[in-house]
Amino acid sequence: MSRGGGLRAAGEAVRLWFAPARLREEGTTPDYRFSLANERTFLAWLRTGLALIGGGFAVDQFLPRLHGTLRVSFTVVLLVGGGLCALRAVNHWVRCERAMRRGEDLPISRFPSALALAVGLFAAAVVVLVLLGRTN
Numbered sequence: 001m002s003r004g005g006g007l008r009a010a011g012e013a014v015r016l017w018f019a020p021a022r023l024r025e026e027g028t029t030p031d032y033r034f035s036l037a038n039e040r041t042f043l044a045w046l047r048t049g050l051a052l053i054g055g056g057f058a059v060d061q062f063l064p065r066l067h068g069t070l071r072v073s074f075t076v077v078l079l080v081g082g083g084l085c086a087l088r089a090v091n092h093w094v095r096c097e098r099a100m101r102r103g104e105d106l107p108i109s110r111f112p113s114a115l116a117l118a119v120g121l122f123a124a125a126v127v128v129l130v131l132l133g134r135t136n
Contacts (some may be wrong), residue, residue: 016094023094027101034100042093048115049085052078066134074122081118 016022056078063071088111095107 013091013094016098017090020094020097023097023101026098027103030097030100035097038093038096038100041096042089045085045089045092049082049089052082052085054082056082066129074125077118077122081115085115 056075059066059071059078060075063074066074088109092107092109092111099106
């Protein structure tokens, strides 16, 4: 696929974020239970994004003894992660809805694994800081 073709496809996917009714123009209507399950998954990703954003605010507000640069780094990583989860949620929703309408396999993604790894590493870092007494 050419670079221009990839950019056009990405642009079309983003346009569908704001005009999901256009999905009805593709393929056939899937069983409504699958569409509702796709929507619940979307909402779960949004909740994950909100939790990360809340964690970012918590680090900033409730860990004042944490070194300034480290605190800001943790805060920014959590806030950006929350934003990425929200963007990923709508992108995944559109991709799954489109695949179901076309009768294709559902899209796969490395994002859940990357997110789980990042959260695990973040948790380990916070545990170390707690054990060192740097979070009071």
